[in-house]
Amino acid sequence: MKKILALILAVGMVFSLAACGGEKTGKGTETKQETKKIDYANMTEDDLIKEFIKDEQNITLDEFIDLVSTYSYATINNKLELDENITDKAIKKLKENKAKLPAAKEFVEPLLKSDAPQVRGYAFSNIATFFGASDSHKASAKEILKTEKEPYVIKCAVKALGNEGGKDAEIGKFLLDAAKNENAVVRRQAAVALGSTWNKTLNGAVDAEIELMKDPDKEVRKAAYEYAGLLGDDRVVAPISEMLKNEADADLHSSGVRGLVWLWYDYPSHENTSEAAYRATIDYFKTTPGSDKVPAWAAVTSFTNKSEKNYDAWKEKATYFNTDELYEVMLGLVKNENLGRMTRGYACKPVAVHCTKEQFEAFGEVINALTDKNAKFIQDEYQNQAKKLE
Structure with missing residues (x-):
């Protein structure tokens, strides 16, 4: 009877030790793995690589998961970003060294199951690709998100999905x-x-x-x-x-x-x-009397990029877009001495991009006649635009 009890206890201890140690997260497995205890605060990225990676040209999935799991030591700040940390630096260095890292399709799912929000956040950050998230990753993500409460992880997931x-x-x-x-x-x-x-x-x-x-x-x-x-x-x-x-x-x-x-x-x-929307934009530029903040200079330049491939077709559809009106509105900005110099100077850009050559030249005549304290800045900006049209 004693022998039987001893055998039962021995078997129980084996299972207990296995449970405490956790299983290795090898390829194709989904179980969690405990992070190895290290003196993270006193290590460098080189120390971290040496600690977990045996061969940079043959990095195993388990090694990479162990390395990424050290994000758990990093601090999540109020902006829901990780403070500077050696895990970031180690991964960056591996990439610079052209190390052979496991593909995201291998490590995302096991890392989503980590107890550390920093690690789950990293997993979510690697879900998205140019073609979108894979079906398997989306399925795993949706399961995790049913119970996810950590703001850092939720932010990473929102960005990824x-x-x-x-x-x-x-x-x-x-x-x-x-x-x-x-x-x-x-x-x-x-x-x-x-x-x-x-x-x-x-x-x-x-x-x-x-x-x-x-x-x-x-x-x-x-x-x-x-x-x-x-x-x-x-x-x-x-x-x-x-x-x-x-x-x-x-x-x-x-x-x-x-x-x-x-x-x-x-x-x-x-x-x-x-x-x-166009009328609301034009009305904003007509704001009177205006100030050094209104209209905002960045607003003036918000439609000065143009796709030569698509612009003409758009202009045919956008019958509301009147370059004569645009010219007059931008001219009003240039003449208004209440406005900031950047707002007035950058009013040259929409005219250069959208209006005729004759209108741009007439615009320059008005600008060259300015004498107020911001005249030179505006005149210089006009010349910058003129050079681009040459």
Whole structure:
């Protein structure tokens, strides 16, 4: 009887030791692995590589997972970013040395199961590719996100899956929920993600962006104003226009105008057209008497890039776009001495890009006649544009 009891205890101890140690996360397995205890604070990236990697040209999946798992020592700051850390440096050095790293399709799923939010965040950051996230990665991600509470991980997931909301109902709901997250950094990332053109078919995306325009956090509002226009819906014009009337929000004006410009100009594809958004943009430039902050100089340059391939076709559709009107509005900016010198000087750019050669030359005559304190800056900027047209 004693022998039988001893055998049972021995077997029990074997299973206990296996459970405590955890299984190695080899290729094709999904079990967690404990992070090796190291003196991280006193190590360099070279120490870290030496600790975990035997051969840089033959890095195993387990070695790479062990290395990445040391992100757990890094500090997540208030911006939901990792403070400077040697794990980042070690991975960067391996890439610079052209080390043979495992592919994301191998390490993402096991790393998503890590107990450390820093590591789960890294896994999410490696989900997205040029062609979007794979079906298997999306399936794993959606499972993890059902219970994920860490703001850092949620932010990384929103950024990685931001283009998937219009194609996947579960991810779409996740993005919309992120727009209501308690953490402002997460909400800002949601404002950027929801504004993806891929989310035009996501029901609720436009409403969420409009709601984020009322957010108590300025950075969240800024992102919502700027990216909402990518959804191609004129419902965002009214709230943006209202914000542009408020000089107290001058720091947000350039973002608001960029949001409008996405609707009516849409560089480089030049596919969108919106007379309402165009009129709101022109009305903003007519703001009187104006100040050194309003109109914002960056707003003036928000539609000065042009795709030679798509521009002419867009102009035929955009019947509201009147270069004579644009010329007069930019001329008004140049003449208005209440405005900042950059706003006045950069008014040359839209004229150079969109108006006729004769109009640009007439514009120069007015500028060359200026005598106020900012005249030289404006004249120099005109000459810069003139050289580009030569």
